Amino acid sequence: MQLPSVLEHPLLYQNQLLLIIVIIATIPLSTYALSSFLFHRTARINSSGKTPPTVPYSIPGLYHVFALLTQGPPKFFANIINTYGRLAPFVVRAGPLSFLVVRDANHVKKIFQSSKTLTPTALHVQVFDKVMGSPKEVLEIYGAVGSGRTDSEQVDYAHLTVPRLHLVGTSLTSIAEVYIAILRRNLAKKRFNVERWVEIQDLWSFFQVEITRATMETLFGSVILEDYPDLVQDFWKFDSNIENFTRGLPRFMIPSAWAARDRLRQKIKKWLQSVHEGDDFAKLGEEDPSWDQNMGSKFFQHRDSVLAKIAGMNDDARASEAMAIMQGSNSNTMPSTFWYIFETLRNPDLVMHLTSEVEKRYDANSGSYDFAALSGIPILQSMHTEIGRLRMATGAIRTNEGGLFKLDENWVIPKGTSVMIFSHDLAMNTELWSRARPRTVERPLEDFWAERFLIPEKLSRDQPKTVEVSRIGSGRFSMEGIGALHVTFGGGHHLCPGRHFAKAVQISTLSVLLSEYEMELCNVGAAERQIPPVRRAAYGTVRPLGNIPVRIRRRDRGKE
């Protein structure tokens, strides 16, 4: 009988198996220990030309994929910042993809200023591909922005220059007047009357319909809403699934979101084919009106006509583009306007002060508001900025398309790394704000403070002292020295071109509600308990935890 060789001895075999199991089981622990050691060493060592360290992980090759998937990116990034924030900049990895988180104002400034090397191009391709469902053949046009290719430069012109032409100054005033007229007409149809308070169960849902409907009609005209009454509903269904589309979830996993997106694209395409035929439809002369009920605002006519002239931008691609601007113009504007009104209603002094400020800019004879004057009121500007700081959480992404990028004396960013800048993270950093302008932290950054961005005017000795009647502070609005800490609208070359329009929607909505209606939170304490805690998500819509009931009635102007 032949004896088994030593290697085949059953006991040894069992031990080998055990050894393999032990090795496999200890891989995550040892990987975590090693990556943690390397992370802290690189973060703390004082040397130049360092590549930012990767946040500790347990699974080699996959790095943070599992945590990103289970927690979702907004919570994952918030948790990572809460844990390792002091050691930024650091890298988060999802397999081969690297994301650098920066938290320093000087880094942010440098990144935004380096728009040729650090670009959002890769992000834009992803968005048009995965979220907007653009045809594959146009993706290369988006991918070549910045390369000098003619069609790509035209796209860049449509995305950035066109809104900057139409959504500022006197053009913005005209378009804001259109918004005000539409909002007033829509609210009038609700027949709120002077005698009786009407309760609205949930202010968020109410605004989701009313503000979006008015914004859509202002930018895209009346006909699209008449032909497609479910536009607003489908839009929010689509918008609330953007994270799912970005992750590439297939149709069978989110069927109703896919169906809403299909409907949006089909209906928009049909509408464009009927009202924006050919490529010479836009009426852009000085004498032409800023808004047309069929074709939409001059801004949108101009934008779509630039795209229509690009070979390869077929009707499907243009419909996806229109969806992108619907998303850009509504997704954050409605929530920011909700918080603008909510924070006002919470504070009776603010309601009183702002009502009187708005009244001064309302002409009872013509029944119209002086929008230009309203938008210059410092407290309204400060509130807009404070809402953007506290109640918005946006992210700006840039990918390094050049070689090693020198971030400062210590750090370099490797090619291909995507840099993440989170507005809310910077917005809540007391140390940075107090260094930049101590006055801004006289009240905790966790609280809403309408006057945070006002600089009180010093009275000269010969100036007569007026009696202060309002309990709301006054002063000059200023962002001097703190711009890099307030990046809700991104920055640099790609700074949001629609930000003035968003402010116009906030100010116009507030003006109409304060001067033509009385609106009150039904229960202030209960409403305040619905404010979500800060720092739980690095980015994403900040929405109340539950319903916010309000009551409303028409203001009795005659009596006043």
Ligand code: HEM
């Ligand atoms: C409160 C409302 C809004 C917020 C918080 C917001 C925020 C942002 C942010 C963070 C970016 C990225 C900027 C960057 O990468 O540096 C952006 C880009 C953009 N936004 Fe806005 N936005 C708002 C309203 C609007 C409105 C009303 C419009 C249009 C009417 C608009 C149109 C755009 C466009 C077209 C871009 C892309 C610019 C590019 O091509 O790089 N946004 N916005």
